[in-house]
Every structure is written in structure tokens, then in C-alpha cells.
Amino acid sequence: MGNNMEKPRALIAMSGGVDSSAAAALMCSRGYECVGVTMKLYDAEQTDSSRLKACCTLEDAEDARSVAYRLGIQYYVFNFKEDFREQVIGRFVDAYERGETPNPCIDCNRYMKFEKLYQRARVLGYDTIVTGHYARIAYDETSGRWLLKKGRNAAKDQSYVLYAMTQEELAHTQFPLGEFESKDEVRKLAASYGFINAEKHDSQDICFVPDGDYAAFIERYTGKQYPHGNFIDESGRVLGEHQGLIRYTIGQRRGLGIAAGKPVYVCRKSVADNTVTLSDSASLFSTRLTARDFNWIAFAQPPEHPIRVAAKPRYRAKEAPATAEAHPDGTVTITFDQPQRAITTGQAVVLYDGDTVIGGGTICQ
Template sequence: MNKKALIAMSGGVDSSVAAFLMKEQGYECIGATMKLYQNDDIVINKEHTCCSLDDVEDARAVAHSMGMDHYVMNFKEHFREQVMDKFVHCYECGITPNPCIDCNRYLKFEYLYQRAQELGMDYVVTGHYAQIVQDETTGRYLLKKAVDASKDQSYVLYSLTQDQLAHTQFPLGGMPKSETRAIAEAHGFVNAKKHDSQDICFVPDGNYAKFIEQHACKTYPEGDFVDVHGNVLGRHKGIIRYTIGQRKGLGLALKEPMYVMDVDIEKNQVVLGRNEDLFSKRLVANDVNLISISHIDAPARVTAKVRYRHTEAPATVNPLPDGKIEVIFDEPQRAITKGQAVVLYDSDIVVGGGTICETEKLY
């Protein structure tokens, strides 16, 4: 009997080619498009966003062209609670979240994974660029970087558990994006030339503050911009509009370039400093998930990333008594930000990661 795979089909070219490759390997495939929100929920009328009618139709068309059943699964309530509400709450607390990580963790690899089990499927398949292999010595499943370094998405997948890794496949992890496009074009997929999405799906115009105010149904009061000594530099337009390292959009005429160093919720202040003041070497992370190893019981050498587009840097990870980890970089890193993930690597293997909850005080 053929193995069965539930393909998470967003309507984009990557998930479509992932479905094609699984079919080519002889899997019995079903396509599933997750309905995460209505366009009204994000207060913008834009057709070509994730979860638009066009995306659903593109996914359905590709699935049907391969003789696959296709279903739309309603996860709107879960997405609102686990991703959009959390996004708003974090900004209200002066924290910068990564909603793509939350979507992968709770939607694709929790709720969709549960649905796959209910349907008797053996695997959940997505169009992510990463690789899963099993360590023959330890038996543990490993998450590895994609062959195409420019498309590698292992950073946003660090929360996968051993059970999830055992029942997940990433068919695109071993090929460059150019090959993915070529396969789609060769087989006449309607989305072969479709652009990759770049923005957060529920904030497609990039206006985070507008989304937060409309989602939360409230506005956020103005306050003071201050320097590291507490001197007032001007007025900000609400703390939700600022994140660590930001320079653009401050609306101030200053003698030198200034960057956001901190957001003080209690005082409703945004602290500004110079670029060189943004560098630090230490962070603490909680909500830790380990993949290549079961625990950290002694200092270990790793490379670490503190943002998706950050270049990983050499560091030492230390275990803390409460299950948290401390990461100390060899060289100072710019704008380490609470709410973002720190992901640890051993060469091309993901050791694990966690959510940054404490950073070195910069002033």
C-alpha cells in the first residue's frame, strides 16, 4: 500500500512542486490549503495575499492537474489566537515577534499535523527549503539547512519536535529554487511564475501599526523619545511603531543618525542611541526546543542566528537552571531583540533554538 501524504498547498510554486515530487515518488497525496483569515480580518483589500481566493484557486488547479483531491481547512480561529493576537500583544509589550515561526509551530505542524493524523496520513509535506535526515547512530531526526543557502528556512523551523520531524517531509530542501521554477514551468503549473511572498501574510502592506490598531480596536498614546541619559529628543507616535535597531520613520531632525535601543513600556518612552551602541554579546532564551541533542548540560560551542536574515556567528551556549539557555557570542552582535528567535547550529545541523527573553543592557 502506498504511503499517504497531506500536502500543505499555499497556492505558491514551492508547495505545488513539493506535491509534484511526492506524487513522482509514488505517494498517495491530498492537497490542503489552510484558511487562516478573511481579507477583511487584515483590513486591506489586496487580491494577491496568502489565503486570498486566487491562492486557493491556484492550489486547487495544481492539485487537480495531478489528480489529487484538494481541501480547504478552516484554521481562522487558531490563527487569530496563536499568531495575530500574539503579534499584537508582543508589540504592546515592546517585544518584536516572529509570526512566521508561530504559524509554522502552531498551524502547520500542530493543527494541520493533527488533521493529517485524523485522516490517516503518514506525512505532512510543505514547500519549505530545509532537510530532514535521521542520525543512524542516535536515531534522532535532524533538521538541516537547505542546499540552496539563499532560500534556507531552517531558522523558522527550529521548534519541530522529534515526532513531527519523523512525519514531515521537505522535498525541496535538496534543490535550488531555480530548479523548482523549472519543474513548475515544465509541467504547466498556473503559478509557475508567481512571485514569492515577502511580507508577513496578514500585514501585506508592511504597515504593522495600522494592523495592530485596527486589530486591537484602539490607538496608542504618544510619548517621549529620549537618549540613553534620559534627555528628551522629541515625541514618538506610539510604542507599537518602534523596534530595536530601527532608524527610519522616527520623524526627528537630529545632529547624527540615531537608532531605537529600547522601548520602555512603563514610562511610554522610546530610547535612542548611536549605531555602535546597539552591539552586545549576551542573551538569554526561554521556551527552548532542542533537535540534534536531547539536552544541554555543559557549555557548548555553536554558531547562532538572532534573526532570519542574520549571519550566524560563533558563540558558546550555556544551560541555565530553569530550562533557559544563555548564549554568549565571541564578537558583539547588532540589535539583539527580545521576542525574536535565537537558533543554534552545528555546521549545517540545527541544534535547537528558543525565544530571546533577555538581552544585555546596552546603557
């Protein structure tokens, strides 16, 4: 991307948090000509909830600016709000309206950081983009492919949300924190530079829904009221009234408002007849799923024969042994050795071989 006669140039995505700040310091120490960039994605100030754990606040941008100043690097804010609205919030709302439960952090990484920001970096002549993700990138001489690997810090590993990265993006991205085995090491590094955010807590919520009330956000965003419908059991018997499909997700037990005399869980949602099916815990377990929009990282072409994998059907799930089979229509069927609980459409399934990401896609059935 850049000019090899001079210092290599790195565009650092700086959120204002300690991770991206430490990543910036490491790139400067490695001799890169660095520029810090905060992507303005969403006006967190518009939300009336507590911003303790939200990101994209004015304070975050000021923290990032302060770190850039201490490092002596230039700092800019890129306004990507329209793209974020379309590619992340829009997709989030559409998925809920289809009865799915999406993970918007995956779309944010896919469409904003590693598409939009990468394109901007290329236009501006930067060699690499850098983020504070806990993951690693390696080049495999045998296959001639760039590989995505788990971060050394198993508790913080973020490879799951990065499965959509392309070969070109992997070739021009660096994750300096991928080799760190603890968050304390990262905080110590930030403190050694005198960064204002060395002890800052991590943002944990979806930035545009910091209070966690997805349904209320979707109603405000769309201006729609979602119709009530029937809770039914697996035989179709009506158990009561639900408050709109967007308020429920597979495996949910709390907040149903149903006195069934025993614990019941959401096991299915049907947009076609606006019903939510409730069942006991046993009905939540299944051994099979199908995924669409599959991105193979470890292979140039989908494998011709079924392969053995460790599959992770949601971010916080443990990997489980499974067999993956690619189909001519681009979908992939994952069959688990043991039944998995509450497999949910709209979530991602990511396949691993040891610490290497084989690929991933969106669960569609």
C-alpha cells in the first residue's frame, strides 16, 4: 500500500480505551510512522442512559487524543456515522425483524474497521491498519494464505468476532496485543507511557444500546410498534400473550410473564404467524445447524469433503467437537458430536483447528 523507501506507515484505530492505546505505543516503538484515528460511528451522547460502559463518547475521543499527543503522533477523527447506521444498525434491526438475534460487533469489525477503515488507509497510502484486538495473524508458507489465530490471552481472545476478515485485510492488519497473555501486562505498558486511560474499564455493551434494552431501541429507531402475539407450547396450545417478537431470544427464561408451573424457555420464534414457542430445557438442545455467508480463511476453496473442527456457536460458548460440510450453494452444515444448547439464528458459528480460525458464517437454521 505504501512507499517502501521510507518508514512503514501505520493507521491506528484508537477507541480511547487502554487496548488500542497500548497497540499505538507498540507500533511507535517498532519504528512505524503512526497516525491515530478515532472512527466517529455513533453519537453516544444521544442516549439518555448511563455511559459508564458505552463506547463512542466524547470522553473516549478526548482520551484517544491525549494518548496520541503523549506519543507525539498525529490524530484525526473520521466521521463514519452514515456507514455505521447503514451497515451495522440497519443490519441489526433487520435481523431482529426477521426473528434472528444478531451480533453487531461482528458487522462493526467487518464493515467498519476492516472494510471502511482499511479502504481509507489504502487511499491515504498507509501500509497497515492496527487495532487493539486480542488475536494474531500469521502467514502460512505451505498454503500461501494469511491465517487468523486466537490471542494468547484466552480470556480476552477476540478471534470469534474477526472471522469475516479477507486475505487482503489480514495481509495489511496488525494486532500487537495478540501476544500478550494478560490484561495486566497491557495496563502496565500503558501506565509506563503515562497514558490517562491506563486503568480505564473496558466498554462491554453494544455502543448504540448501552442500556441493553434492544427492543426499546429498535422501536425508537424504526418508529414502529411490534404486534403482540401468542406464546404457544410445542403442541400449539396457547399459553399467553407475548409483547412482540423482537423482545425474545432463543433460550430466554426471564421476563416471559408466564406462570407455567415449571421453568419454560423460548425455543422458537415464528415471524410467519407471530408466535413464540416455549418449552422445557431439553427442547433447547440440538446437534445440527446450517450457516450462510461463510468466509473460509484457512482454505482458498471450501473443502470438498467433510472436515473435523472445533465449533463455537456463540461468542461466550465453549468450542465443541463437530464435523463441517460445505455445500455447492455456499452454505455449511455443522454437526456436533454432542447436543448444543440454544443454537440461535443470526449468531455466528466460527470453526477452529487448535488456535487457528478455519472460517465462520451466520447461523440460518
